[in-house]
Amino acid sequence: MIKLLLATRNAxxxxxxxxxxxxxxxxxxxxIGLADVPExxxxxxxxPDFEGNALAKAQDAAAATGxxxxxxxxxxxxxxxxxxxxxxxARWSGKHGxxxxxxxxxxxxxxxxPDERMGAAFVCAAALVVPGGDETVVRGEWRGSLIRERRGTNGFGYDPIFVPEGESRTSAELEPSEKDEASHRGKALRALVGELRKLAG
Structure with a gap:
């Protein structure tokens, strides 16, 4: 069994x-997550970009934990x-989270x-760093538009005001499995699947 560290405390x-x-x-x-390894x-x-931040975080985590x-x-x-x-x-208002x-x-x-100019996209860059091995950085995007009233309790962050393209529900109203399938993070993580298969051997 290979341990794979996802450098987050977000369950x-x-x-x-x-x-x-x-x-x-x-x-x-x-x-495993950051709560499962020594600090x-x-x-x-x-x-200045998502890719650079993701790679730096993954490099730190791999170097610190092996x-x-x-x-x-x-x-x-x-x-x-x-x-x-x-x-x-995450810190747009000045206070993180x-x-x-x-x-x-x-x-x-x-x-x-105006409502018709409320377009937006969730963006996720994900980096996989294997100690002494490869570094892979991928990106996923989820287009949609913003609404002015919060709806839904399934998400976090900006989910309650984001309506994905082709949907009438906000991303906070989607079931977790639906969100995995469509979301920016789901797309980015699935783009790493080939590398994860290699890891799993």
């Missing part, structure tokens, strides 16, 4: 990767805000934007 992200491995029939890989200094996310490590950096890119919040999504404040600020910034 929903861990669950998502575990479900994808099961769905892809990959056995012999145990996904190590985590470098701040200073890269385990193959996956890290992701994700956020929302709003067309009317010239692609922002982007890499600043305050979902409600981040949502309030984005909606306030879009208050004069």
């Amino acid at each position: 929903k992200k861990l669950g998502e990767l575990r479900r994808i491995l099961v769905a892809e029939g990959i056995e012999g890989v145990e996904v 190590f200094p985590e470098a701040p996310e200073t890269a 385990l193959p490590a996956i890290a992701d950096d994700s956020g929302i890119s709003v067309d009317a805000l010239n692609g922002m919040p982007g890499v600043l999504s 305050d979902d409600e404040a981040n949502l309030d600020l984005v909606l306030a910034q879009l208050s004069d934007t």
